[in-house]
Amino acid sequence: MAAELRLMIPTKETVEPDDRQLVETIRGGDADAFEVLVRRKTSKVYSLCYRIIGNSEDAKDISQLVFIKLWENLEKYDPLYAFDTWLYRMVTNVAIDFMRNKQSRDNAVNSNLRLVKTSIDADQGTIVQRKEVESVFNTVSQALSPKQKTIFVMNQMEDLSSSEIAKVLGCRESTVRNHLFNARKLMQQQLRKRFPEYSRLWKEEQQ
Amino acid sequence: MISCQTYRASLTAGTRDAALLEHLRTCDACLDFSVEVDPDNFFRSIGGSDLVPPGGVDAFVGDVMRAVQVRGKETSMAAHHPLSWRQRLAIAATVAAGVTGATIFWQHERQPSAPVAAPIARAAVVPAPAKVLATKPIVETYSRNATIVEVPSEGKVNVVMIFDEKLPADL
Numbered sequence: 001m002a003a004e005l006r007l008m009i010p011t012k013e014t015v016e017p018d019d020r021q022l023v024e025t026i027r028g029g030d031a032d033a034f035e036v037l038v039r040r041k042t043s044k045v046y047s048l049c050y051r052i053i054g055n056s057e058d059a060k061d062i063s064q065l066v067f068i069k070l071w072e073n074l075e076k077y078d079p080l081y082a083f084d085t086w087l088y089r090m091v092t093n094v095a096i097d098f099m100r101n102k103q104s105r106d107n108a109v110n111s112n113l114r115l116v117k118t119s120i121d122a123d124q125g126t127i128v129q130r131k132e133v134e135s136v137f138n139t140v141s142q143a144l145s146p147k148q149k150t151i152f153v154m155n156q157m158e159d160l161s162s163s164e165i166a167k168v169l170g171c172r173e174s175t176v177r178n179h180l181f182n183a184r185k186l187m188q189q190q191l192r193k194r195f196p197e198y199s200r201l202w203k204e205e206q207q
Numbered sequence: 208m209i210s211c212q213t214y215r216a217s218l219t220a221g222t223r224d225a226a227l228l229e230h231l232r233t234c235d236a237c238l239d240f241s242v243e244v245d246p247d248n249f250f251r252s253i254g255g256s257d258l259v260p261p262g263g264v265d266a267f268v269g270d271v272m273r274a275v276q277v278r279g280k281e282t283s284m285a286a287h288h289p290l291s292w293r294q295r296l297a298i299a300a301t302v303a304a305g306v307t308g309a310t311i312f313w314q315h316e317r318q319p320s321a322p323v324a325a326p327i328a329r330a331a332v333v334p335a336p337a338k339v340l341a342t343k344p345i346v347e348t349y350s351r352n353a354t355i356v357e358v359p360s361e362g363k364v365n366v367v368m369i370f371d372e373k374l375p376a377d378l
Contacts, residue, residue, distance in 0.1 A: 034275070038268050043257035046267070050258055060260045060267065067271045068278060130235055133253050156247065157254025159228065187250070198249070 019083035026074055038067050044084075045091055051153040052095045052146075053102075054138040062098055066091050088168040092150050099146035136198065140190035148183040151176055211237050220245035228255060 017025065017033075019040075025033040045066055050059035069090055077086055141149050147169075154160045154168070155176075162180070166173040192199040209217075214230040214237055222228065222245075231241050231248055232255040241248040260267045345357045353371035 031272075031275075035268060035272055038271050039264060042264050042267055043259060046260045047256075047258040051254070056261050060262075063260060064267070064271050064274060068274050071275045072278070130238055130252060133249060137250055137253060152250075153254075156251045159223065159254065161223075184247075 020079045023074060023077055023079065023083065034071060037070075041067075041087060045087065048088070048091050048153065048158060049095055051157050052092075052150050053098065054141070058098070058102075062094055063091075066094050069094065085164075085167050088154075089170065092154075092168060096146040096150055099149070136191070136195055139194060140187050143186045143190045144183050148179050148186070151179045152183040152187070155180055208233060215240060218244050221247070232256060 019037070022033050022037045022040075026037065042063070046059060046063045049062045049066070050056060053059045053062060066087075070087065073090075077083070141152070144152065151165055151169070154165050155162070160168070162173045162176045165176045169176070209226050209230055211230075211234060214227060214234070217224070218227055218231075218241060228251070230237065231252055238252055241252065347355045347357070352373055353369065356368040356370065358366040358368075
C-alpha cells in the first residue's frame, strides 16, 4: 500500500518529454505542449537569428515568425529526423529570406556609404576586446551573402560541423565547405580593409 | 570551467572541445592568446551561449502563443467559408458570363432576320409575317464543292438551291 502510494506521488525526477514526444502531443491537439516546446527552443532560435541578422529587434520578430511557421507546419515534421535539424532548417530559411530582402533594401539606400577605418596604424598591436568583436563581426559580415553568413555563423558560433550544416540546409557537405572557405576569405579582406588594427591576426595566411 | 593554465596548454587551432570552447567564450584574459593560436577564434569567441530575446523569455513565449491563437481563430473562421476569394470571384464571373451569353442568345433569337433589301426599300414593303422570316434555311454539304441549301416554308413548296462548282452553268 505504501509502495503504491509512493508511486502515485509525483517526484522531481519526472522525466520531461523529448522533442519528438512533445510534437506528438501537440499533434494530438495539446496547445500547452506547444508552449513548452517554444519555451525550450526560444534561446536557441533567437541566438541563431540574432547572429545571422545582427539586430535584436529583427531577430526577435524573425524568431516569432519561425515559431508561428513551426505551429503551422508541425504536421509535416517527420519524427525519423532530429527535431533540431528540422527547426534549424526553418530558422535558416526564414532568416535568409529576411536577409535577402534587407540586403536589397540596404543596397538601394547605402550604395555610396563605405566606412573605412584608417586612422589606426595597422602594425600597432591591439588587444582583442570581446565586446568589440561583435560589432566588428556585424560590420565585416555585411560582405557575405545571406547563405554564406548563415553557414559561417552555424559553423563558428553554433559549433555545427559541415555535415550537420549540410543536413540543415539540405545541400552537399562540399557546398558547405566551399561557402565556409569563401566566407573566411571575404571576412579577412574586409577586416584588412575596415579594421587594419586586427589584420595582424591573419598575416601568416596572407603570405 | 577549466583553468587558464590548462586552457593555454591544451588549445589547438580548430578545436571542437566543448570545455576549451567554453573557456574561449567566457575568459577575457585568454582572448588575445586564443586569437594568436587560431585567428578563427576571433569570431568563435562571440558564439556559444544561448541569448535571451529582448523583454525576456516569458514575454516572448506569451507573444508567440497569442499570435498562434490569432492564427488559429483566422483558420477556423476561414473554415466557415470554404471557398477562397479567388474561387468566389471565378464563380461570380462564370455566372455573369452565362447570364450575359443567354441574354444575347435570347435577344438574337427574338430579332427578325434582317432582309437583304435596303432600309428605304424595306420601309415601302409591307412587313412579312415574322413566322415566315423566322424560318431558317437548312444547309447541307455533300461533297467538297457542292452545297444544298433548302429553305422550308409554311406552304407546300420548299425552295432548294444547289451550289456546285462542277455543274455546268446552263443546267
